[in-house]
Amino acid sequence: MTTTVVIGGSFAGMTAALEIKRKGKEQHKVILIDKSPLFLFIPSLIWVPLGRREIKDISFKKEAILKKKGVDFVVAEAVKVDPKTSTVFTDHGEFHYDHLVIATGPKVKYDVAPGVEEFAHYIGTPNGAMKTRKALEEFKKNPGPIVIGATQNAGCMGAAYEFLFNIEKWLREQNIRKKVDLYWITPEDYLGHFGIDGMPMGETMLKSFMSMFNINYRTQVGVKEVQKNKVILTNDEILPSHFTMLMPPFIGVDFVTNSPELYATPTGYLPVGDDYRHPDYPNVWAAGIAVNVPLPFTPGKVPFASPKTGYPSDETGKIVAENIIRVTNGRTDLKEKAWGRIPGLCIMDAGKKEVLLLSTSLFKPRTFAIMIPNVLYDFNKVLFEKYFLWKTRNGLSYLP
Ligand SMILES: Cc1cc2nc3c(=O)[nH]c(=O)nc-3n(C[C@H](O)[C@H](O)[C@H](O)COP(=O)(O)OP(=O)(O)OC[C@H]3O[C@@H](n4cnc5c(N)ncnc54)[C@H](O)[C@@H]3O)c2cc1C
Numbered sequence: 001m002t003t004t005v006v007i008g009g010s011f012a013g014m015t016a017a018l019e020i021k022r023k024g025k026e027q028h029k030v031i032l033i034d035k036s037p038l039f040l041f042i043p044s045l046i047w048v049p050l051g052r053r054e055i056k057d058i059s060f061k062k063e064a065i066l067k068k069k070g071v072d073f074v075v076a077e078a079v080k081v082d083p084k085t086s087t088v089f090t091d092h093g094e095f096h097y098d099h100l101v102i103a104t105g106p107k108v109k110y111d112v113a114p115g116v117e118e119f120a121h122y123i124g125t126p127n128g129a130m131k132t133r134k135a136l137e138e139f140k141k142n143p144g145p146i147v148i149g150a151t152q153n154a155g156c157m158g159a160a161y162e163f164l165f166n167i168e169k170w171l172r173e174q175n176i177r178k179k180v181d182l183y184w185i186t187p188e189d190y191l192g193h194f195g196i197d198g199m200p201m202g203e204t205m206l207k208s209f210m211s212m213f214n215i216n217y218r219t220q221v222g223v224k225e226v227q228k229n230k231v232i233l234t235n236d237e238i239l240p241s242h243f244t245m246l247m248p249p250f251i252g253v254d255f256v257t258n259s260p261e262l263y264a265t266p267t268g269y270l271p272v273g274d275d276y277r278h279p280d281y282p283n284v285w286a287a288g289i290a291v292n293v294p295l296p297f298t299p300g301k302v303p304f305a306s307p308k309t310g311y312p313s314d315e316t317g318k319i320v321a322e323n324i325i326r327v328t329n330g331r332t333d334l335k336e337k338a339w340g341r342i343p344g345l346c347i348m349d350a351g352k353k354e355v356l357l358l359s360t361s362l363f364k365p366r367t368f369a370i371m372i373p374n375v376l377y378d379f380n381k382v383l384f385e386k387y388f389l390w391k392t393r394n395g396l397s398y399l400p
Protein backbone atom coordinates (compact mmCIF):
# COMPACT_ATOMS: atom_id res chain seq x y z
CA MET A 1 0.00 0.00 0.00
CA THR A 2 1.34 3.42 -1.02
CA THR A 3 0.36 6.44 1.07
CA THR A 4 0.07 9.84 -0.58
CA VAL A 5 -0.51 12.95 1.48
CA VAL A 6 -2.02 15.87 -0.46
CA ILE A 7 -1.89 19.29 1.17
CA GLY A 8 -4.50 21.73 -0.07
CA GLY A 9 -7.89 20.58 -1.35
CA SER A 10 -8.98 23.05 -3.99
CA PHE A 11 -8.70 23.11 -7.82
CA ALA A 12 -5.31 21.34 -7.84
CA GLY A 13 -5.26 19.30 -4.62
CA MET A 14 -8.81 17.95 -4.65
CA THR A 15 -8.36 16.86 -8.27
CA ALA A 16 -5.01 15.21 -7.48
CA ALA A 17 -6.36 13.37 -4.41
CA LEU A 18 -9.46 12.05 -6.19
CA GLU A 19 -7.53 11.04 -9.28
CA ILE A 20 -4.85 9.14 -7.33
CA LYS A 21 -7.57 7.24 -5.48
CA ARG A 22 -9.60 6.60 -8.65
CA LYS A 23 -6.58 5.26 -10.49
CA GLY A 24 -4.74 3.63 -7.56
CA LYS A 25 -7.84 1.98 -6.00
CA GLU A 26 -7.09 -0.28 -3.02
CA GLN A 27 -3.32 -0.11 -3.59
CA HIS A 28 -3.31 3.53 -2.67
CA LYS A 29 -4.17 5.32 0.57
CA VAL A 30 -4.78 9.04 0.01
CA ILE A 31 -4.90 11.57 2.85
CA LEU A 32 -6.04 15.09 1.93
CA ILE A 33 -5.17 17.81 4.43
CA ASP A 34 -6.79 21.23 4.17
CA LYS A 35 -7.18 23.97 6.74
CA SER A 36 -10.66 24.65 5.36
CA PRO A 37 -13.54 22.12 5.40
CA LEU A 38 -15.09 23.91 2.41
CA PHE A 39 -14.51 23.71 -1.31
CA LEU A 40 -14.93 27.24 -2.62
CA PHE A 41 -15.37 28.19 -6.26
CA ILE A 42 -13.03 31.19 -6.05
CA PRO A 43 -13.78 32.68 -9.53
CA SER A 44 -17.32 33.58 -8.41
CA LEU A 45 -16.06 35.63 -5.45
CA ILE A 46 -16.12 38.66 -7.77
CA TRP A 47 -19.92 38.53 -7.59
CA VAL A 48 -20.18 38.32 -3.78
CA PRO A 49 -19.51 42.02 -2.99
CA LEU A 50 -22.31 43.01 -5.36
CA GLY A 51 -24.79 40.57 -3.86
CA ARG A 52 -25.07 38.41 -6.99
CA ARG A 53 -23.80 35.38 -5.06
CA GLU A 54 -23.68 34.38 -1.39
CA ILE A 55 -20.69 32.34 -0.13
CA LYS A 56 -23.04 29.39 0.47
CA ASP A 57 -24.02 29.41 -3.25
CA ILE A 58 -20.42 28.82 -4.34
CA SER A 59 -19.07 26.50 -1.65
CA PHE A 60 -19.79 23.13 -0.05
CA LYS A 61 -18.35 20.89 2.65
CA LYS A 62 -15.96 18.54 0.90
CA GLU A 63 -15.69 15.75 3.48
CA ALA A 64 -18.70 13.68 2.35
CA ILE A 65 -17.66 13.32 -1.30
CA LEU A 66 -14.03 12.65 -0.38
CA LYS A 67 -15.13 9.93 2.06
CA LYS A 68 -17.45 8.41 -0.55
CA LYS A 69 -14.56 8.27 -3.02
CA GLY A 70 -12.22 6.67 -0.44
CA VAL A 71 -10.03 9.69 0.33
CA ASP A 72 -9.29 10.38 4.03
CA PHE A 73 -9.90 14.06 4.77
CA VAL A 74 -8.21 15.87 7.65
CA VAL A 75 -9.02 19.48 8.52
CA ALA A 76 -5.66 20.79 9.71
CA GLU A 77 -3.09 23.41 8.84
CA ALA A 78 0.19 22.01 7.58
CA VAL A 79 3.03 23.87 9.25
CA LYS A 80 6.12 22.40 7.59
CA VAL A 81 7.51 19.30 5.95
CA ASP A 82 10.76 17.44 6.47
CA PRO A 83 11.30 15.85 3.05
CA LYS A 84 14.31 13.90 4.36
CA THR A 85 12.11 11.88 6.75
CA SER A 86 8.94 12.23 4.62
CA THR A 87 7.02 13.80 7.51
CA VAL A 88 4.42 16.55 7.37
CA PHE A 89 3.84 18.49 10.59
CA THR A 90 0.40 19.99 11.11
CA ASP A 91 -1.46 21.67 13.96
CA HIS A 92 -3.26 18.31 14.34
CA GLY A 93 -0.28 15.97 14.41
CA GLU A 94 2.29 14.44 12.06
CA PHE A 95 1.70 12.50 8.86
CA HIS A 96 4.17 10.20 7.07
CA TYR A 97 4.00 9.71 3.35
CA ASP A 98 5.40 7.75 0.45
CA HIS A 99 4.43 10.61 -1.87
CA LEU A 100 3.58 14.20 -1.03
CA VAL A 101 1.55 16.57 -3.22
CA ILE A 102 1.80 20.26 -2.34
CA ALA A 103 -1.22 22.17 -3.66
CA THR A 104 -1.45 24.95 -1.12
CA GLY A 105 -2.22 27.83 -3.49
CA PRO A 106 -1.10 31.38 -2.72
CA LYS A 107 -0.63 33.74 0.19
CA VAL A 108 -1.61 37.35 -0.55
CA LYS A 109 1.25 39.83 -0.13
CA TYR A 110 -0.71 42.72 1.37
CA ASP A 111 2.47 44.50 2.47
CA VAL A 112 3.40 45.21 -1.17
CA ALA A 113 2.93 48.93 -0.35
CA PRO A 114 1.92 50.90 2.75
CA GLY A 115 -1.82 51.15 3.30
CA VAL A 116 -2.84 48.36 0.89
CA GLU A 117 -3.98 46.08 3.71
CA GLU A 118 -5.58 48.89 5.74
CA PHE A 119 -7.29 51.03 3.10
CA ALA A 120 -7.77 48.90 -0.01
CA HIS A 121 -10.27 46.07 -0.32
CA TYR A 122 -9.45 42.58 -1.62
CA ILE A 123 -12.16 40.33 -3.05
CA GLY A 124 -10.20 37.04 -3.27
CA THR A 125 -11.28 35.59 0.08
CA PRO A 126 -14.80 35.10 1.52
CA ASN A 127 -14.03 37.55 4.35
CA GLY A 128 -12.56 40.09 1.95
CA ALA A 129 -15.54 39.79 -0.40
CA MET A 130 -18.04 40.27 2.44
CA LYS A 131 -16.12 43.26 3.85
CA THR A 132 -16.13 44.75 0.34
CA ARG A 133 -19.92 44.30 0.17
CA LYS A 134 -20.30 46.22 3.43
CA ALA A 135 -17.98 48.98 2.23
CA LEU A 136 -19.99 49.36 -0.99
CA GLU A 137 -23.21 49.75 1.03
CA GLU A 138 -21.52 52.66 2.85
CA PHE A 139 -20.10 54.02 -0.42
CA LYS A 140 -23.61 54.30 -1.88
CA LYS A 141 -24.50 56.87 0.78
CA ASN A 142 -21.57 59.11 -0.18
CA PRO A 143 -20.40 58.26 -3.72
CA GLY A 144 -17.09 59.57 -5.07
CA PRO A 145 -14.12 58.43 -7.11
CA ILE A 146 -13.22 54.74 -7.23
CA VAL A 147 -9.83 53.13 -7.93
CA ILE A 148 -9.67 49.49 -8.96
CA GLY A 149 -6.63 47.63 -10.20
CA ALA A 150 -3.60 45.51 -9.58
CA THR A 151 -0.39 46.42 -7.75
CA GLN A 152 3.18 45.90 -8.90
CA ASN A 153 4.11 42.19 -9.03
CA ALA A 154 0.46 41.10 -9.18
CA GLY A 155 -0.40 38.25 -11.55
CA CYS A 156 -4.16 37.85 -11.11
CA MET A 157 -5.15 40.90 -13.17
CA GLY A 158 -8.09 39.12 -14.82
CA ALA A 159 -10.14 39.00 -11.61
CA ALA A 160 -9.52 42.72 -11.03
CA TYR A 161 -10.68 43.54 -14.59
CA GLU A 162 -13.80 41.46 -13.93
CA PHE A 163 -14.52 43.34 -10.73
CA LEU A 164 -13.98 46.68 -12.49
CA PHE A 165 -16.62 45.98 -15.14
CA ASN A 166 -18.99 44.53 -12.55
CA ILE A 167 -18.64 47.65 -10.38
CA GLU A 168 -19.28 49.86 -13.39
CA LYS A 169 -22.51 48.02 -14.05
CA TRP A 170 -23.46 48.09 -10.36
CA LEU A 171 -22.95 51.89 -10.26
CA ARG A 172 -25.38 52.27 -13.14
CA GLU A 173 -27.90 50.00 -11.41
CA GLN A 174 -27.62 52.14 -8.26
CA ASN A 175 -28.17 55.31 -10.34
CA ILE A 176 -24.92 56.82 -9.07
CA ARG A 177 -22.65 56.26 -12.09
CA LYS A 178 -22.61 59.98 -12.95
CA LYS A 179 -21.28 60.82 -9.47
CA VAL A 180 -18.30 58.47 -9.79
CA ASP A 181 -14.98 58.89 -11.57
CA LEU A 182 -13.82 55.34 -12.17
CA TYR A 183 -10.08 54.61 -12.45
CA TRP A 184 -8.31 51.41 -13.50
CA ILE A 185 -4.64 51.09 -12.55
CA THR A 186 -2.39 48.28 -13.68
CA PRO A 187 1.33 47.40 -13.85
CA GLU A 188 0.71 45.77 -17.26
CA ASP A 189 2.63 47.22 -20.22
CA TYR A 190 -0.67 47.57 -22.06
CA LEU A 191 -4.35 46.86 -21.41
CA GLY A 192 -5.11 43.16 -21.75
CA HIS A 193 -1.54 41.91 -21.36
CA PHE A 194 -2.92 39.73 -18.52
CA GLY A 195 0.60 38.49 -17.71
CA ILE A 196 0.51 36.29 -20.82
CA ASP A 197 1.68 38.91 -23.31
CA GLY A 198 -1.87 39.51 -24.45
CA MET A 199 -4.23 37.91 -26.94
CA PRO A 200 -5.02 38.93 -30.52
CA MET A 201 -7.24 42.03 -30.46
CA GLY A 202 -7.18 42.02 -26.65
CA GLU A 203 -5.76 45.50 -26.21
CA THR A 204 -8.14 46.98 -28.79
CA MET A 205 -11.10 45.28 -27.15
CA LEU A 206 -10.21 46.47 -23.66
CA LYS A 207 -9.50 50.00 -24.86
CA SER A 208 -12.95 50.10 -26.43
CA PHE A 209 -14.53 48.80 -23.18
CA MET A 210 -12.74 51.55 -21.23
CA SER A 211 -13.97 54.21 -23.63
CA MET A 212 -17.51 52.74 -23.86
CA PHE A 213 -17.84 52.66 -20.04
CA ASN A 214 -16.02 55.95 -19.48
CA ILE A 215 -13.27 54.40 -17.32
CA ASN A 216 -9.98 56.30 -16.88
CA TYR A 217 -6.98 54.03 -16.96
CA ARG A 218 -3.28 54.06 -16.21
CA THR A 219 -0.95 51.32 -17.43
CA GLN A 220 2.67 50.70 -16.28
CA VAL A 221 1.99 52.03 -12.81
CA GLY A 222 2.50 50.57 -9.36
CA VAL A 223 1.13 51.63 -6.00
CA LYS A 224 3.35 53.70 -3.75
CA GLU A 225 0.84 54.09 -0.95
CA VAL A 226 -2.88 53.83 -0.26
CA GLN A 227 -4.45 56.29 2.14
CA LYS A 228 -8.02 56.67 3.35
CA ASN A 229 -9.19 58.80 0.43
CA LYS A 230 -6.40 58.47 -2.11
CA VAL A 231 -4.07 56.16 -3.99
CA ILE A 232 -0.54 57.41 -4.63
CA LEU A 233 0.98 55.82 -7.72
CA THR A 234 4.67 55.01 -8.28
CA ASN A 235 4.84 57.87 -10.79
CA ASP A 236 3.68 60.16 -7.93
CA GLU A 237 0.27 60.81 -9.45
CA ILE A 238 -2.38 61.01 -6.74
CA LEU A 239 -5.80 59.57 -7.49
CA PRO A 240 -8.63 60.52 -5.14
CA SER A 241 -10.59 57.46 -4.04
CA HIS A 242 -13.63 56.84 -1.84
CA PHE A 243 -13.40 53.13 -2.51
CA THR A 244 -10.30 51.19 -3.53
CA MET A 245 -10.02 47.52 -4.54
CA LEU A 246 -6.58 46.17 -5.39
CA MET A 247 -5.21 42.80 -6.42
CA PRO A 248 -1.86 42.46 -4.59
CA PRO A 249 0.82 39.94 -5.60
CA PHE A 250 0.57 36.27 -4.67
CA ILE A 251 3.47 34.47 -2.99
CA GLY A 252 3.92 30.94 -1.63
CA VAL A 253 2.26 30.00 1.68
CA ASP A 254 4.07 29.84 5.04
CA PHE A 255 4.04 26.03 4.98
CA VAL A 256 6.40 26.16 1.99
CA THR A 257 8.61 29.00 3.22
CA ASN A 258 8.84 27.31 6.66
CA SER A 259 10.29 24.21 4.96
CA PRO A 260 13.72 25.32 3.72
CA GLU A 261 14.62 21.84 2.48
CA LEU A 262 12.05 22.30 -0.29
CA TYR A 263 14.36 24.91 -1.88
CA ALA A 264 11.43 27.12 -2.84
CA THR A 265 12.03 30.21 -4.98
CA PRO A 266 12.33 33.60 -3.20
CA THR A 267 8.60 34.08 -3.83
CA GLY A 268 7.81 30.76 -2.15
CA TYR A 269 6.97 28.59 -5.15
CA LEU A 270 8.18 25.05 -5.83
CA PRO A 271 10.87 24.47 -8.45
CA VAL A 272 9.33 21.39 -10.08
CA GLY A 273 9.96 20.09 -13.61
CA ASP A 274 7.45 19.72 -16.43
CA ASP A 275 6.43 16.46 -14.72
CA TYR A 276 5.65 18.50 -11.56
CA ARG A 277 8.16 16.45 -9.55
CA HIS A 278 10.64 18.06 -7.20
CA PRO A 279 14.19 17.83 -8.64
CA ASP A 280 15.73 16.86 -5.27
CA TYR A 281 12.96 14.71 -3.78
CA PRO A 282 11.41 12.27 -6.27
CA ASN A 283 8.46 11.65 -3.92
CA VAL A 284 7.51 15.34 -3.62
CA TRP A 285 5.21 16.91 -6.23
CA ALA A 286 3.49 20.26 -6.66
CA ALA A 287 0.31 21.30 -8.48
CA GLY A 288 -1.65 24.49 -9.05
CA ILE A 289 -0.51 27.90 -7.86
CA ALA A 290 2.19 26.31 -5.62
CA VAL A 291 4.20 25.55 -8.81
CA ASN A 292 6.92 27.99 -9.84
CA VAL A 293 6.17 29.26 -13.34
CA PRO A 294 9.03 31.20 -14.97
CA LEU A 295 7.96 34.55 -16.45
CA PRO A 296 7.11 34.04 -20.13
CA PHE A 297 7.81 37.67 -21.11
CA THR A 298 10.42 40.34 -20.48
CA PRO A 299 9.31 42.43 -17.52
CA GLY A 300 8.30 45.99 -18.41
CA LYS A 301 8.76 49.29 -16.58
CA VAL A 302 6.74 48.07 -13.59
CA PRO A 303 7.08 44.36 -12.69
CA PHE A 304 4.11 42.02 -12.79
CA ALA A 305 3.60 38.26 -12.88
CA SER A 306 1.75 35.61 -14.87
CA PRO A 307 -1.68 34.40 -13.83
CA LYS A 308 -2.05 30.87 -12.50
CA THR A 309 -5.63 30.16 -13.40
CA GLY A 310 -8.07 27.36 -12.60
CA TYR A 311 -7.69 25.24 -15.73
CA PRO A 312 -3.92 24.67 -15.46
CA SER A 313 -4.33 24.19 -11.69
CA ASP A 314 -6.81 21.36 -12.33
CA GLU A 315 -4.65 19.96 -15.17
CA THR A 316 -1.47 19.88 -13.08
CA GLY A 317 -3.41 18.07 -10.34
CA LYS A 318 -4.27 15.41 -12.95
CA ILE A 319 -0.69 15.19 -14.25
CA VAL A 320 0.70 14.73 -10.73
CA ALA A 321 -1.86 12.00 -10.00
CA GLU A 322 -1.00 10.15 -13.22
CA ASN A 323 2.72 10.39 -12.52
CA ILE A 324 2.42 9.12 -8.94
CA ILE A 325 0.48 6.12 -10.24
CA ARG A 326 3.11 5.53 -12.95
CA VAL A 327 5.95 5.72 -10.40
CA THR A 328 4.22 3.32 -8.03
CA ASN A 329 3.77 0.92 -10.96
CA GLY A 330 7.52 1.05 -11.61
CA ARG A 331 7.30 3.19 -14.73
CA THR A 332 9.87 5.85 -15.53
CA ASP A 333 8.09 7.47 -18.53
CA LEU A 334 6.38 10.34 -16.76
CA LYS A 335 3.77 12.63 -18.28
CA GLU A 336 5.19 16.08 -18.98
CA LYS A 337 3.41 19.31 -19.86
CA ALA A 338 5.01 22.64 -19.04
CA TRP A 339 2.55 25.06 -17.41
CA GLY A 340 2.73 27.50 -20.32
CA ARG A 341 1.96 24.75 -22.89
CA ILE A 342 -1.36 23.85 -21.25
CA PRO A 343 -4.24 25.23 -23.37
CA GLY A 344 -5.59 28.62 -22.35
CA LEU A 345 -9.27 28.47 -21.38
CA CYS A 346 -10.64 31.44 -19.51
CA ILE A 347 -13.82 33.46 -19.27
CA MET A 348 -13.61 37.10 -18.27
CA ASP A 349 -16.87 38.39 -16.89
CA ALA A 350 -17.53 41.98 -17.90
CA GLY A 351 -20.68 42.72 -15.89
CA LYS A 352 -23.40 40.52 -17.44
CA LYS A 353 -21.23 40.47 -20.56
CA GLU A 354 -18.19 38.32 -21.04
CA VAL A 355 -15.12 37.62 -23.11
CA LEU A 356 -13.92 34.08 -23.82
CA LEU A 357 -10.16 33.63 -24.06
CA LEU A 358 -9.19 30.48 -25.91
CA SER A 359 -5.73 29.44 -27.04
CA THR A 360 -3.74 26.34 -27.87
CA SER A 361 -1.32 27.24 -25.09
CA LEU A 362 -1.37 29.70 -22.24
CA PHE A 363 1.94 31.27 -23.22
CA LYS A 364 3.39 32.23 -26.60
CA PRO A 365 4.16 30.81 -29.12
CA ARG A 366 0.57 29.79 -29.77
CA THR A 367 -0.73 28.24 -32.97
CA PHE A 368 -4.23 29.57 -32.31
CA ALA A 369 -5.60 32.20 -29.95
CA ILE A 370 -8.86 34.06 -29.95
CA MET A 371 -10.89 36.40 -27.75
CA ILE A 372 -14.63 36.13 -28.30
CA PRO A 373 -16.82 38.84 -26.77
CA ASN A 374 -20.36 38.03 -25.77
CA VAL A 375 -22.25 41.25 -25.08
CA LEU A 376 -25.63 39.62 -24.50
CA TYR A 377 -25.17 37.84 -21.16
CA ASP A 378 -22.41 36.18 -19.11
CA PHE A 379 -23.96 32.72 -19.45
CA ASN A 380 -20.63 30.95 -20.14
CA LYS A 381 -19.19 32.10 -16.81
CA VAL A 382 -22.41 31.08 -15.05
CA LEU A 383 -22.41 27.71 -16.83
CA PHE A 384 -18.74 27.17 -15.95
CA GLU A 385 -19.50 27.88 -12.28
CA LYS A 386 -22.45 25.47 -12.25
CA TYR A 387 -20.48 22.80 -14.11
CA PHE A 388 -17.38 23.03 -11.91
CA LEU A 389 -19.38 22.94 -8.68
CA TRP A 390 -21.41 19.95 -9.96
CA LYS A 391 -18.29 18.11 -11.09
CA THR A 392 -16.46 18.70 -7.80
CA ARG A 393 -19.49 18.01 -5.59
CA ASN A 394 -19.80 14.63 -7.29
CA GLY A 395 -16.08 13.87 -7.18
CA LEU A 396 -15.89 13.58 -11.00
CA SER A 397 -12.27 14.68 -11.02
CA TYR A 398 -11.45 13.04 -14.36
CA LEU A 399 -13.72 15.46 -16.26
CA PRO A 400 -12.07 18.56 -17.78
C1 LIG B 1 -10.90 36.68 -7.10
C2 LIG B 1 -10.33 35.59 -7.99
C3 LIG B 1 -10.98 35.28 -9.17
C4 LIG B 1 -10.48 34.30 -10.01
N1 LIG B 1 -11.12 34.03 -11.17
C5 LIG B 1 -10.67 33.05 -11.97
C6 LIG B 1 -11.36 32.75 -13.19
O1 LIG B 1 -12.34 33.39 -13.55
N2 LIG B 1 -10.89 31.73 -13.94
C7 LIG B 1 -9.80 31.00 -13.58
O2 LIG B 1 -9.42 30.08 -14.29
N3 LIG B 1 -9.13 31.27 -12.45
C8 LIG B 1 -9.52 32.27 -11.63
N4 LIG B 1 -8.86 32.54 -10.47
C9 LIG B 1 -7.71 31.72 -10.12
C10 LIG B 1 -8.14 30.39 -9.48
O3 LIG B 1 -8.94 30.66 -8.36
C11 LIG B 1 -6.89 29.62 -9.09
O4 LIG B 1 -6.22 29.26 -10.29
C12 LIG B 1 -7.17 28.34 -8.33
O5 LIG B 1 -7.96 28.57 -7.19
C13 LIG B 1 -5.85 27.70 -7.95
O6 LIG B 1 -6.07 26.47 -7.35
P1 LIG B 1 -5.06 25.86 -6.29
O7 LIG B 1 -5.67 24.56 -5.88
O8 LIG B 1 -3.69 25.87 -6.81
O9 LIG B 1 -5.04 26.88 -5.06
P2 LIG B 1 -6.23 27.41 -4.15
O10 LIG B 1 -7.53 27.36 -4.86
O11 LIG B 1 -5.80 28.71 -3.60
O12 LIG B 1 -6.32 26.34 -2.97
C14 LIG B 1 -5.32 26.16 -2.03
C15 LIG B 1 -5.87 25.27 -0.93
O13 LIG B 1 -4.82 24.97 -0.01
C16 LIG B 1 -5.30 25.12 1.32
N5 LIG B 1 -4.13 25.44 2.15
C17 LIG B 1 -3.26 26.48 1.99
N6 LIG B 1 -2.27 26.41 2.88
C18 LIG B 1 -2.52 25.32 3.65
C19 LIG B 1 -1.85 24.73 4.75
N7 LIG B 1 -0.73 25.24 5.25
N8 LIG B 1 -2.38 23.61 5.28
C20 LIG B 1 -3.52 23.08 4.80
N9 LIG B 1 -4.19 23.61 3.76
C21 LIG B 1 -3.70 24.69 3.19
C22 LIG B 1 -6.33 26.23 1.23
O14 LIG B 1 -7.25 26.16 2.30
C23 LIG B 1 -6.99 25.94 -0.13
O15 LIG B 1 -8.08 25.05 -0.02
C24 LIG B 1 -9.32 33.57 -9.62
C25 LIG B 1 -8.67 33.88 -8.42
C26 LIG B 1 -9.15 34.89 -7.62
C27 LIG B 1 -8.44 35.23 -6.33
